Amino acid sequence: MIYLAPLQSYTSVFYRKAFADVVGGVNKYFTPFFECGKTRFTDPDILPELDVALNSNGLLIPQVATNDSDFLVQFYHFVNEMGYREINLNMGCPFPMLVKRKRGGGLLGEPLLLQEMLDNVFRQLPDMRLSLKIRIGVEEANDWRSIVDVINNYPIKEVIVHPRIVAQKYSGVPDWDVFEEIIAACQHSLVGNGDINSVEDYKSLTSRFPSIKAWMLGRGILRNPTLVSELRNVNVTDKMRIEKIRLLHAAFFNEVMAYYNDWNRVFNFLMTFWYYISMSFDGGVRHYRKLKKHNRETLYFEWIEGLLDMPWIG
Ligand SMILES: Cc1cc2nc3c(=O)[nH]c(=O)nc-3n(C[C@H](O)[C@H](O)[C@H](O)COP(=O)(O)O)c2cc1C
CATH class of the missing domain: 3.20.20.70 (Aldolase class I)
Structure with a gap:
């Protein structure tokens, strides 16, 4: 278990x-x-x-x-x-x-x-x-x-x-x-x-x-x-990992948005979501440090694409 x-x-x-x-x-x-x-x-x-x-x-x-x-x-x-x-x-x-x-x-x-x-x-x-x-x-x-x-x-x-x-x-x-x-x-x-x-x-x-x-x-x-x-021995490719992260993020984003009506509060949660995940990408830790400056919805989604384009290092 x-x-x-x-x-x-x-x-x-x-x-x-x-x-x-x-x-x-x-x-x-x-x-x-x-x-x-x-x-x-x-x-x-x-x-x-x-x-x-x-x-x-x-x-x-x-x-x-x-x-x-x-x-x-x-x-x-x-x-x-x-x-x-x-x-x-x-x-x-x-x-x-x-x-x-x-x-x-x-x-x-x-x-x-x-x-x-x-x-x-x-x-x-x-x-x-x-x-x-x-x-x-x-x-x-x-x-x-x-x-x-x-x-x-x-x-x-x-x-x-x-x-x-x-x-x-x-x-x-x-x-x-x-x-x-x-x-x-x-x-x-x-x-x-x-x-x-x-x-x-x-x-x-x-x-x-x-x-x-x-x-x-x-x-x-x-x-x-x-x-x-x-x-559990399921074969997972990097592409599948990234796709799952996208889906997980979308679900997480919707849950937090549905509960808090205040972008700044939502953004604090979003920062926690990416903290550990960004360590799995080559250059992700450095990229993560820039996340704070992307505290607006459009900038935020650009930041995500920047991360998910980096090579997966696991
Ligand atoms: C940022 C952070 C917060 C944590 N908060 C809790 C907590 O609220 N309760 C708890 O029992 N353990 C907490 N832990 C410990 C984890 O549950 C776990 O025991 C520890 O991270 C080792 O497991 P891992 O190497 O798989 O992460 C926390 C660990 C970290 C790094």
Whole structure:
């Protein structure tokens, strides 16, 4: 199974909807995280994220970053009433403000706090469907040991592991040897995540870890939306890739335009759409830097043609 990783600002509801309509092949989608204390669920900027009409094409798991059991329960009830059956707890985000508050990646260094939270939550809601998304440590690649000891005691649905430490942010490489140790120690279903950017990356991990049935991909799919089909052995040419990008963009553009009546807001979303894709074109990164200056509809479409004319480097 293939999951689309949540990337704050990039895998917005509009992107997920367009992706599900035009590309598909993803078994689970995740919202970028909602943060305890910040989320006013009636905020129109937040509402489309969970809008059932926009999320009906695939299984959506709302994600939350918190260390507060009351908020977790409240969030679960809120999304449950909308029809979402499972939530995901973010235990990996390296944003310093989040880590400092012992949320996201910060929670990895707080096994007792996690235990207290899970105790409270499962006492109130023994059937809660909760999955976790973890890294392997905050500063050192061993915090996962005490975290796994805690979570083994609770009915967690699955654990997505991005085997980097928080301090690495996105630098260096994932440590798949630690992932192997986690497979041995953790009693829950595991999902692997991190730097799967090509069919070769995927094949080498699936053959090394045959017991892992689900893989989560983020930037690899954002750079090359047809990667999902390529992983399933569909033969895709550069021409087909570019055609799919055109269709995906058209769908994304329409979704954002339908929701926001304000070109400047729309344009911010459009910039996120091209950020990763432009890396797949020879000269695309330099071309991307000029996008800001094309903040008018006609100029914008000229900019797109300039990008799509460049050679695909994947
Ligand atoms: C810009 C950016 C935003 C992200 N936002 C989130 C988020 O909201 N929640 C989350 O769990 N992970 C988030 N991540 C991490 C990704 O979900 C994923 O774990 C990471 O990018 C590694 O996978 P990849 O190499 O396939 O992209 C983010 C990553 C990036 C680069």
